Amino acid sequence: MALLNAFGEDALIGVGVSELARRADLSKSTAFRLLSLLQNNGAVERAGNNYRLGKMIQDLGATQETAWHGRMRDALTPFLADLYELTKQTVHLAVLDGSNVIYLNKLYGHIQVRSPSRIGGRAPAHCTGVGKMLLAYDHAATEEVLNSELIRWTPHTITDPAVLRTELEKARQTNLAFDREEIMVGLNCIAAPVFGSNNKPVAALSVSGPVGKFVPESQASLLRKVCFAAARAAAAVAPRNP
Structure with missing residues (x-):
């Protein structure tokens, strides 16, 4: 949760793993391992060398607009x-x-x-x-x-x-x-x-x-x-x- 929260306002733009690790107060290796798990489940996606929130997380916050x-x-x-x-x-x-x-x-x-x-x-x-x-x-x-x-x-x-x-x-x-x-x-x-x-x-x-x-x-x-x-x-x- 700390890692997901670390995306902040850059959630749709993308953040590097080192910066995410710093924001979440995690080691880079731990952040990379968690990002890999999240990517496998569609919660995050790669954007070049950065990561951004994936469709699964975005869908959770989407409104059911009529x-x-x-x-x-x-x-x-x-x-x-x-x-x-x-x-x-x-x-x-x-x-x-x-x-x-x-x-x-x-x-x-x-x-x-x-x-x-x-x-x-x-x-x-x-x-x-x-x-x-x-x-x-x-x-x-x-x-x-x-x-x-x-x-x-x-x-x-x-x-x-x-x-x-x-x-x-x-x-x-x-x-x-x-x-x-x-x-x-x-x-x-x-x-x-x-x-x-x-x-x-x-x-x-x-x-x-x-x-x-x-x-x-x-x-x-x-x-x-x-x-x-x-x-x-x-x-x-x-x-x-x-």
């Missing part, structure tokens, strides 16, 4: 890019899947901040801005979330069903939802819905940034403007299959 997710991502990514250009902050495009959200796309802002979100990844809806925004319009999903255990991810996560219900009602009234350090300490977020042809949100866009340097409310006007423009593109996407 055709609808792909169409929605393609239709709304240009608007996500518009939001980034307007805010210069980290922006997300997400859809609801039961009690979780799936991030279809993400663009990183100039001010880097640690964030648990990744493209194709999932996160609990109850403690994310995009999740709360989409829950606000989905009664069945809301009841599923409120009747289950609300996991406390940080000291700021809302775990009282009554408090969360009130917040969701406010999100529906204002078409704005917030994550105030609820999924990660130091991270704030504001989200707004993208409506589809049935006048219900099919996705949500968000802007996030570090506490102390980013004021979520300051992005409300720009976020609403972009989401309004994105609604026409979202309405043109075929409905999600049952």
